[in-house]
Amino acid sequence: MFFKKPTLTPLDFERLKATLDMADAVIIGAGAGLSSAAGFTYSGERFNKYFSDFSEKYGFHDMYSGGFYPYPTLEEYWAYWSRYIQINRYESTPKPVYEQFFQFVKNKDYFVITTNVDHCFQKAGFDKKRLFYTQGDYGLFQCSEPCCQKTYDNQDQIERMVAEQSDMRISAELIPKCPVCGKPMAMNLRADDNFVQDAGWYQAAERYNLFLRRHENTHILFLELGVGYNTPGIIKYPFWQMTAKNPHATYACLNDGEAVCPKEIEKKAICINGDISDILGFFTKA
Template sequence: MFLKKKMKKSTKDYSEQINDIVKKLEKADAVLIGIGAGLSASAGLTYYGERFDNYFSDFKEKYGIEDMYSGGFYPFATKEEYWAWWSRHIFINRYEAPVGQPYIDLLDIVKHKDYFILSTNVDHQVQKAGFDKKRLFYTQGDYGLMQCSVPCHYTNYDNKDLIYQMVESEKEMKIPSNLIPTCPRCGAPMTNNLRIDNRFVEDEGWHKAQKRYSEFLEENSKKAIIYLELGVGMNTPGIIKYPFMQMTYANPKATFITLNQETFKYPDELSKQLIQLDGDIGKNLQAIRQRIESKSISN
């Protein structure tokens, strides 16, 4: 049913939409937050354009790589080149990048609610912002973790010290051979803990987070819950976008609130339960936070 009918865009003005979102948040029993790449892009962690050129102009010139996303799939000839790329990529997006203001504003918005976060991002911005780690399920991995590439076992390893060593030692887009990581058990090459194929390691921490997410859904799916979608596109709609739509439709008390840079078309069946706010996600979250704060002061 979600692909047959399309709903018309809301005719309400911006201020009315902000008010509607704030009212829904005030009355909600729980908030499930789905975070996609658009939220980090709004926070300044863009993978293309000026930021890409500032950090990867040498890779662009030598290999013809045009953005950080496609660079992650480039078939480098050697592990020295592979880890030169990835150590730099991880360093600037996981360790060097400060927490973005949109994440700080989001925490201010939901900190007094019963919330849970489902994220497809791997940049650690949620943790840096100070959200409760037990209220987070990052399904697609973490730039701060490595795993066996086979994998011969299901354990992930912290990579911070090694990434710093690689970045500091890199020369001419290569790292020293002695820094290439190998599995401590089978000796195979290590790789990033990112879900790019069926070898992705779901370790004990991943499964505990998944269990907490399932328990949150079981407890709140029939209540007055908000499904708050932030920066979720169509790369992996089966993780956040489609489930949020389906769970909203199944529960008359639920509201689906989506903030995105672009406008998506949603089915008429969701029209009474959906608030779509397009444009800059960071500015929209700031407006919601400010409206909540102004109401609190006036009360």
């Protein structure tokens, strides 16, 4: 059974503000809903602005579908993905939600675990040593096989693909190849067993685990933003379990329509339903 609160109230604000002020540490768990609130939407006007030609030719109507489309050639595949990466990794979000959130927590001892792969936390000023991107990064290539557990920064290659593509194709010479084995590159995104967890991934995982151990049984705020149920075992369920286990912990969930918690931690939870950009704006102005 779940406890669900329908709307934001002044009491919610006061509780969250007081809990944050009192907390020895804040564990931030972020999902796709946070980036969506910041304007990184994958359909509608934004999709049409950048991909209307692909939509007309291939018949899909959102960026996710385009990412899974079986393009007949790598020249077409990378024409699509280079645009996708450019606007969702290297350009700024339309709304300053991440920047507002950073002002909210920057003076606290915090750590971020996120399933997002768009690098928005670091662009907003969060310390990269306090970030764990569990599912990869749009800014990294890996071998498609993979022949080794290495990743490679892709910004220069992506920018060239975007600048030089024509008729929804890049030239064959721009197709990224693994520098070790020569096979085509792939995105460093967790989609199957080929996902590469490089040295940086393991270092971030260890820093996260050390942070959890260091603050075990302290006054800790588990602050979840925009996490859905695609991969609840990464953030949501562990946050619930750690809140239940720690008598000094509080669980806070900000989500547009899915701010819930188990009945078992209801008295230790703050669930705020609504658009995250509106909620953070409210906190920033207060």
